[in-house]
Amino acid sequence: MRAPEVLSFREFRAGLAAVLRRVQDPDADPVFVGAHRKPEAVVLSVARYEQLLGAAQQRADVDEALASVRAEGLEPSAAGLALLDGVADGSLSTAEARERVLARCRR
Structure with missing residues (x-):
């Protein structure tokens, strides 16, 4: 950079x-x-500012979900963590992550 x-x-x-x-x-x-x-x-620009706020909120939401899972005494697999990281960084929508989890469960 x-x-x-x-x-x-x-x-x-x-x-x-x-x-x-x-x-x-x-x-x-x-x-x-x-x-x-x-x-x-x-x-x-305001659009860029809103994009940054949205990304920060998405990361916070994923971190909160992960903390909730861990509070239950569970630890996601490496694949699960990768999906959460994809959602957090915006490269994967929650719907896409959900479909990937469901596809793994259907096997």
Whole structure:
């Protein structure tokens, strides 16, 4: 991962309109702002912000489910943990994970 480009507050103020246009692209990297090139603030689109919140919530939900299972004295298999990790990182929907579990049980 490369270090982010950090705009000075002066550069940010002077180019505010351009920065706002830049972060609106769904694939755009966030823009860091700070003094002496030390990041102190981040500008990103609302869509990207909501995506980050959703991902954090998904991870928290999976962690809570796993803690609940472990509180019952159970430990998921390696395959089960892999499915939970897939759901947590968004690479697998809960419906897909459910189908994979059911397919393993049907064998």
